[in-house]
Amino acid sequence: MVDGGVRVRFAPSPTGYLHIGGVRTALYSWLWARQNGGAFVLRIEDTDQERSTEQSVNVVLESMRWLGLGWDEGPDVGGPHGPYRQSERGEVYRDHAERLIASGHAYRCYATKEDIAAARAAYDAQGHKGGFRFESPWRDPATAPAPPSADAPSVVRFRAPVEGSTAWDDLVRGRIEVRNDTLQDAILLRSDGLPLYNFGCVVDDLTMGVTLVARGDDHIINTPPQILLYEALGAPPPTFAHMPMVLAPNGEKLSKRHAAVGVLEYRDLGYLPDALLNYLARLGWSHGDQEIFTRDELVAKFDWRHVGATAGKYDLKKLEYVQAEHLRALPPGALAAHVVPFLAKLGLEVSADDPRLLAASAHVKLRCATLVELADGLRYFFEPPRYEDKPRRKFLTPASGPVLRGLGAVVRDARVFEPEALEAAVKAWSEAEGLKLRDVAQPARVALTGRAASPGLFDVMAILGRDETLVRIETGAAMAEAAPPTD
RNA sequence: GGCCCCAUCGUCUAGUGGUUAGGACAUCGGCCUCUCACGCCGGUAACAGGGGUUCAAAUCCCCUUGGGGUCACCA
Numbered sequence: 001m002v003d004g005g006v007r008v009r010f011a012p013s014p015t016g017y018l019h020i021g022g023v024r025t026a027l028y029s030w031l032w033a034r035q036n037g038g039a040f041v042l043r044i045e046d047t048d049q050e051r052s053t054e055q056s057v058n059v060v061l062e063s064m065r066w067l068g069l070g071w072d073e074g075p076d077v078g079g080p081h082g083p084y085r086q087s088e089r090g091e092v093y094r095d096h097a098e099r100l101i102a103s104g105h106a107y108r109c110y111a112t113k114e115d116i117a118a119a120r121a122a123y124d125a126q127g128h129k130g131g132f133r134f135e136s137p138w139r140d141p142a143t144a145p146a147p148p149s150a151d152a153p154s155v156v157r158f159r160a161p162v163e164g165s166t167a168w169d170d171l172v173r174g175r176i177e178v179r180n181d182t183l184q185d186a187i188l189l190r191s192d193g194l195p196l197y198n199f200g201c202v203v204d205d206l207t208m209g210v211t212l213v214a215r216g217d218d219h220i221i222n223t224p225p226q227i228l229l230y231e232a233l234g235a236p237p238p239t240f241a242h243m244p245m246v247l248a249p250n251g252e253k254l255s256k257r258h259a260a261v262g263v264l265e266y267r268d269l270g271y272l273p274d275a276l277l278n279y280l281a282r283l284g285w286s287h288g289d290q291e292i293f294t295r296d297e298l299v300a301k302f303d304w305r306h307v308g309a310t311a312g313k314y315d316l317k318k319l320e321y322v323q324a325e326h327l328r329a330l331p332p333g334a335l336a337a338h339v340v341p342f343l344a345k346l347g348l349e350v351s352a353d354d355p356r357l358l359a360a361s362a363h364v365k366l367r368c369a370t371l372v373e374l375a376d377g378l379r380y381f382f383e384p385p386r387y388e389d390k391p392r393r394k395f396l397t398p399a400s401g402p403v404l405r406g407l408g409a410v411v412r413d414a415r416v417f418e419p420e421a422l423e424a425a426v427k428a429w430s431e432a433e434g435l436k437l438r439d440v441a442q443p444a445r446v447a448l449t450g451r452a453a454s455p456g457l458f459d460v461m462a463i464l465g466r467d468e469t470l471v472r473i474e475t476g477a478a479m480a481e482a483a484p485p486t487d
Numbered sequence: 488g489g490c491c492c493c494a495u496c497g498u499c500u501a502g503u504g505g506u507u508a509g510g511a512c513a514u515c516g517g518c519c520u521c522u523c524a525c526g527c528c529g530g531u532a533a534c535a536g537g538g539g540u541u542c543a544a545a546u547c548c549c550c551u552u553g554g555g556g557u558c559a560c561c562a
Contacts, residue, residue, distance in 0.1 A: 011562090045562065051561075131558090173493090187560055198562095221490080244492085282500080286500055289500090291510080311554085313498060366524055367523060442521070445523095453524080
């Protein structure tokens with residue numbers, strides 16, 4: 001043990017994007033560390049040189065930063081137990097492997113992959129229904145043959161006990177017990193000297209003083225051999241929490257085929273990190289009937305007792321709902337700041353403190369969920385309307401020409417250019433003209449926004465201002481008058 | 488197949504022996520209304536099946552069924 005506090009780690013392997021399912025593991029770990037004033041450690045498990053890339057490491061770091069899941073120790077910030085990339089910890093693994101060999105808990109095995117395949121084939125040929133367990137000739141020192149040659153490649157294997165059983169109290173599943181005779185003599189160090197997952201993981205968690213290991217339940221099967229390794233190294237194992245997986249809506253393993261699974265995709269789609277985290281937190285954990293949580297609430301209220309054991313299906317609709325709630329809860333200034341980059345993508349250079357942006361966002365945010373949608377709904381406040389074909393043909397007809405002209409006059413003469421006053425003036429005028437408000441409002445809406453749906457007409461006018469409003473009504477009237485007659 | 492895990496509305500879940508089985512998303516009605524939303528009101532909808540234990544079981548135990556994980560010199 002390195003010190004007394006809570007130490008939790010997130011240990012992704014950099015093989016592409018940071019998966020949404022992995023984020024939930026990271027989140028629960030992070031919440032636990034923050035709630036307890038402990039340390040959150042980020043470790044890169046890159047011993048699979050086939051699949052790990054430097055670019056992927058950057059994706060992981062960038063994803064975690066965007067999510068706001070800050071780490072106290074990790075590959076870039078360092079820390080007292082580094083390095084934090086497994087590829088740089090070869091010495092630590094070799095030391096521990098030597099210790100295990102010296103204490104009799106491990107041995108060198110010279111069997112080749114071919115030897116093992118042959119043993120398996122022979123076993124199967126005897127009509128067994130499974131349960132193959134490779135018996136290395138080097139397991140028993142009394143009968144072990146000499147190495148095939150002086151420089152023969154070898155792996156280091158764990159001398160796993162065959163008697164008894166191994167058990168632990170899982171934080172989310174309770175007690176789990178497995179008979180030791182179902183375990184293999186796992187390879188600790190490959191012939192190239194690199195550690196295999198179960199060994200690297202244990203050595204790192206041990207030397208980094210990790211007190212709680214939270215991971216997906218596909219690792220339940222790895223836990224007994226890991227506990228045995230802790231025992232062989234004379235150290236108490238950490239607490240384990242195996243969380244259920246995140247499945248696709250159809251029950252399959254969630255993958256690219258079902259939805260965006262890379263965290264950064266959600267950033268580009270216009271989701272808020274806090275919303276994504278909120279959704280993920282609630283997928284598998286609950287706090288009574290509460291659905292919407294701020295980040296601080298999550299830190300304060302998270303508990304392992306209410307983490308469920310059932311696999312959850314990823315529900316985009318619910319995510320969207322949670323996202324919409326967070327979007328609406330954002331203070332005007334923060335909302336504006338978030339949407340500015342998305343406006344820029346549309347070619348609109350708008351300042352985050354632009355009064356029109358602040359005002360318009362307050363209305364548009366009630367009609368969308370993501371920042372991409374928000375930016376789209378904001379467009380016509382910052383550029384001339386793009387008149388959509390369908391609403392234009394339906395509402396900017398010759399008959400609405402005079403209506404728009406009349407409306408223009410009312411707007412031009414309005415004493416106070418504010419929503420309530422405008423509404424009162426327009427209603428009074430339309431009643432006097434014998435027009436229903438909707439027969440005025442729809443053509444006006446299309447003239448003003450180019451669309452059939454928008455925030456309240458008078459709010460739009462007020463935000464646009466008198467001059468711009470008049471220009472657009474004029475434009476709309478002209479379009480209406482030039483339109484082919486309807487029958 | 489062996490080993491391990493899981494099982495409440497379509498989905499996420501509340502529920503820790505006694506509840507009209509609650510909430511949220513989705514869905515379907517209605518209200519509001521200048522459109523679209525928001526909001527509000529209401530409806531449909533679940534304890535996988537079978538045995539036990541108990542005065543009493545969604546809750547505890549067993550079996551069945553169904554789903555999932557894992558059986559690598561991947562993680």
